[in-house]
Amino acid sequence: xxxxxxxxxxxxxxxxxxxxxxxxxxxxxxxxxxxxxxxxxxxxxxxxxxxxxxxxxxxxxxxxxxxxxxxxxxxxxxxxxxxxxxxxxxxxxxxxxxxxxxxxxxxxxxxxxxxxxxxxxxxxxxxxxxxxxxxxxxxxxxxxxxxxxxxxxxxxxxxxxxxxxxxxxxxxxxxxxxxxxxxxxxxxxxxxxxxxxxxxxxxxxxxxxxxxxxxxxxxxxxxxxxxxxxxxxxxxxxxxxxxxxxxxxxxxxxxxxxxxxxxxxxxxxxxxxxxxxxxxxxxxxxxxxxxxxxxxxxxxxxxxxxxxxxxxxxxxxxxxxxxxxxxxxxxxxxxxxxxxxxxxxxxxxxxxxxxxxxxxxxxxxxxxxxxxxxxxxxxxxxxxxxxxxxx
Numbered sequence: 037x038x039x040x041x042x043x044x045x046x047x048x049x050x051x052x053x054x055x056x057x058x059x060x061x062x063x064x065x066x067x068x069x070x071x072x073x074x075x076x077x078x079x080x081x082x083x084x085x086x087x088x089x090x091x092x093x094x095x096x097x098x099x100x101x102x103x104x105x106x107x108x109x110x111x112x113x114x115x116x117x118x119x120x121x122x123x124x125x126x127x128x129x130x131x132x133x134x135x136x137x138x139x140x141x142x143x144x145x146x147x148x149x150x151x152x153x154x155x156x157x158x159x160x161x162x163x164x165x166x167x168x169x170x171x172x173x174x175x176x177x178x179x180x181x182x183x184x185x186x187x188x189x190x191x192x193x194x195x196x197x198x199x200x201x202x203x204x205x206x207x208x209x210x211x212x213x214x215x216x217x218x219x220x221x222x223x224x225x226x227x228x229x230x231x232x233x234x235x236x237x238x239x240x241x242x243x244x245x246x247x248x249x250x251x252x253x254x255x256x257x258x259x260x261x262x263x264x265x266x267x268x269x270x271x272x273x274x275x276x277x278x279x280x281x282x283x284x285x286x287x288x289x290x291x292x293x294x295x296x297x298x299x300x301x302x303x304x305x306x307x308x309x310x311x312x313x314x315x316x317x318x319x320x321x322x323x324x325x326x327x328x329x330x331x332x333x334x335x336x337x338x339x340x341x342x343x344x345x346x347x348x349x350x351x352x353x354x355x356x357x358x359x360x361x362x363x364x365x366x367x368x369x370x371x372x373x374x375x376x377x378x379x380x381x382x383x384x385x386x387x388x389x390x391x392x393x394x395x396x397x398x399x400x401x402x403x404x405x406x407x408x409x410x411x412x413x414x415x416x417x418x419x420x421x422x423x424x425x426x427x
Contacts, residue, residue, distance in 0.1 A: 072419025
């Protein structure tokens, strides 16, 4: 083989290699904090994290802390990529000395003023910024689950069991005399009720101010459903968008700019490894169900997506699976829209114990497209981690 031919073949090989590398950019994974050392918290089962405008990360642990009942933490970015943890509050469960709840397992929320809201067993709380730390206050004596806010600072979640003891979607509003709760819709367990039982996961808004969510049980086939609460004047009207035969929807839903609703099931699909679906509004008022991705291979693609997914600015959809992947301990995945209505799946990270394992929580995304999440176990001290992924 002559030198000229060798150079030609080498150039062709490098061109192909560059093309493949460009098509599949490297994903950067980083542990921001590993829990479980000393009086640090540990065990993050379903709680993701919230981000403020300065890039600080907020979350909760279900266990650990000063009293063993969990805590609220802040992670602050510093020089050379180092993150510093500050424990903002330690939960205590010894009434009547402390009535601040215990074992929080829901993602906190931030309002426009920087107030942090969250729930623990037996309490919904507010944490207000101060020159040093945050002031903690119980604003409602029940757990509200994952919370979202509206533009007026009202909180929405599951604050009561409702009229029929089957759960409710409620609104918690600030007043001069404290916070006032109002049930917007009560789920029904009675046979023949068309709606679900006990909404699961976080709620989501559309542009018109309607609320969307999922129930794990109930509905036409008792396999859970996706619902819409339409805001009509001062009333909220329930609409069932889709009934599941099986599937176990847990992670709530997310909407795109066109009003399509996206979610996942932990056990649905042809292979029972879970799937990702889309519901599209039709002109006749119905909703069209489309399966975007069915996880086919437990050890290759992951299985059991449970947490809420997020979109980036380019329309890519990101989520986590609680199991499967190369090491069987869960993955973070990307779904990218392709031609013909297809979606392309890519594993961004497969957890392998040392860097965390079993991510139950949903993801959060910042303005630069970095993803943030938590794992329930694994990491340096085997009590879970907060991680960052740059796709």
